[in-house]
Amino acid sequence: MTIERPRGTRDFLPADSFRRGAVRKGMVELLERWGYQEISTPTFEHLELFTIKSGPSITEEIYTFKDKGGRDLALRPELTAPVMRMYVNELQKAPKPLRLHYFGNCFRYERPQRGRFREFWQLGAELIGSDRPDAEAEVIALAGELVGSAGVAGDLHIGYLGLIRSIMRMIPAAERPAVMKLIDKKERGLLAEKLQEMGRDHLGLQELLDLRGRRALDRAEELAEDLAEISEDLPPDEAAAGSRGPSTTDAAKDRSARSDRAAPTALNLPHFREVVDLLGIYGVEGTVDFQIVRGLEYYTGTVFEIYASGLGAQNQICGGGTYQLAGLLGGQETTSTGFGIGFDRIMEIVAVDETPPPPIAVVFVPQVKGEAVRVAKTLRHRLSAPVVLDVMGRGLGPQLKQASSIGAGYVVIVGPREVELEKFTLREMATGSQEALSIDEIAEKLGG
RNA sequence: GCCGGGGUAGGGUAGUUGGCCAUCCUUUGGGACUGUGGAUCCCAUGACCCGGGUUCGAAUCCCGGCUCCGGCCCCA
Numbered sequence: 001m002t003i004e005r006p007r008g009t010r011d012f013l014p015a016d017s018f019r020r021g022a023v024r025k026g027m028v029e030l031l032e033r034w035g036y037q038e039i040s041t042p043t044f045e046h047l048e049l050f051t052i053k054s055g056p057s058i059t060e061e062i063y064t065f066k067d068k069g070g071r072d073l074a075l076r077p078e079l080t081a082p083v084m085r086m087y088v089n090e091l092q093k094a095p096k097p098l099r100l101h102y103f104g105n106c107f108r109y110e111r112p113q114r115g116r117f118r119e120f121w122q123l124g125a126e127l128i129g130s131d132r133p134d135a136e137a138e139v140i141a142l143a144g145e146l147v148g149s150a151g152v153a154g155d156l157h158i159g160y161l162g163l164i165r166s167i168m169r170m171i172p173a174a175e176r177p178a179v180m181k182l183i184d185k186k187e188r189g190l191l192a193e194k195l196q197e198m199g200r201d202h203l204g205l206q207e208l209l210d211l212r213g214r215r216a217l218d219r220a221e222e223l224a225e226d227l228a229e230i231s232e233d234l235p236p237d238e239a240a241a242g243s244r245g246p247s248t249t250d251a252a253k254d255r256s257a258r259s260d261r262a263a264p265t266a267l268n269l270p271h272f273r274e275v276v277d278l279l280g281i282y283g284v285e286g287t288v289d290f291q292i293v294r295g296l297e298y299y300t301g302t303v304f305e306i307y308a309s310g311l312g313a314q315n316q317i318c319g320g321g322t323y324q325l326a327g328l329l330g331g332q333e334t335t336s337t338g339f340g341i342g343f344d345r346i347m348e349i350v351a352v353d354e355t356p357p358p359p360i361a362v363v364f365v366p367q368v369k370g371e372a373v374r375v376a377k378t379l380r381h382r383l384s385a386p387v388v389l390d391v392m393g394r395g396l397g398p399q400l401k402q403a404s405s406i407g408a409g410y411v412v413i414v415g416p417r418e419v420e421l422e423k424f425t426l427r428e429m430a431t432g433s434q435e436a437l438s439i440d441e442i443a444e445k446l447g448g
Numbered sequence: 449g450c451c452g453g454g455g456u457a458g459g460g461u462a463g464u465u466g467g468c469c470a471u472c473c474u475u476u477g478g479g480a481c482u483g484u485g486g487a488u489c490c491c492a493u494g495a496c497c498c499g500g501g502u503u504c505g506a507a508u509c510c511c512g513g514c515u516c517c518g519g520c521c522c523c524a
Binding site: 004005007050053054055058061062077078080081108110111112113114116294296312313314316319340363365366392395396397398399400401402403404405408411413415416417425427429432434 | 449450477481482483484485486497514515516517518519520521522523524
């Protein structure tokens, strides 16, 4: 009996790790070039951090435990909350704006399926301290470039919650979670029925959801004006003050509970229009899409998602938006824009042709082992390629065989003759050609 | 939590009307070959997901569990 990996976790073999490292490195370089600085937070946090952000029912989907001191802790299920916790704890007085990026493993207790694991990696960035369109456009453009830099064709959708929330104020509070869910699920038929049932099918909601692209903004502005007129004869607090009614799921309960402390969402379409205009200047292609809802209430307006094909049911590779979370976590409120990228999903569709550099093997005749160790030491110091030495007690022939099977490009042969002459034999494995060179000449020839 | 399809050496597989030491390829270690690799040959290591049941006898049939793959729910 062997011990298996826990469900939903993965092992990464050398080739996997190399690919992941190469892709991550490319993304980090880009983030740094945009002025974002890397941070790290703990793998586990107080459970409360996540229940404050996402509601108590989140506990069912995360790994929680009590430590020996009786503290309720949780393996982080995402990184935005920890990053904002760090901000509140130690960076509130840092000069704004703050540009941060991060990469880390996260844990969720869910049924594994394609693109979904119990341990997964998230790469993301947060721009903290600005509520201006400039900040939002920068972050969205950055997300788009990151995905593109990995060679992934992403489909960027940008949404704005302001208008939809204004419409929601015209809908009885008890019905809002259900309506939002239908929007999110893109259940247009059911949504139409629901709105008719409530006598709210004149609000323009359905038309709004179908709007796409350039003209969407003009039409959205008209809808907003119509809405202002309608709202005069439909008291918005009609139902908001009333009882909430039975919610069907815990998630819905959380959602309606959280709406009490919803971030104020002013209906500010010119703001959103500027974000879209700036993105055009950044050269990032995206689709205006008012269907993007991203359930949580701490989002203040602009939200976005990036999808990719070839991933099966879990096709979202990036999600983000502008939010206010510092206040919830006990700090002074500030506005941030950020996103998270599902690194594992990127890895499933990315094409990486980079491979590790071929190693150089120092092969030797046993009686001059000491000299071989010295040669290897010198070469490791001078070259960036891996340099390996036999540790199996093999003879010269088997060592060459081994060098061949690990894909060595060159072999440096060290024997009594070479030691005598202070010239070692450099053998190119592909051709079998050999030449006698000093250690300096070898280092130089191999790119030292 | 739900639905469907799978689990035989490290990887890929044969074998299911129950029946002799579970097949082959590859990988790994050793040898032929203690100063020159890739070929070839020989030897060795290594598996029926776990637990019950039926049976004289189970990789094979039955039940339960675990797990992988795809989907649903959920998706911060």
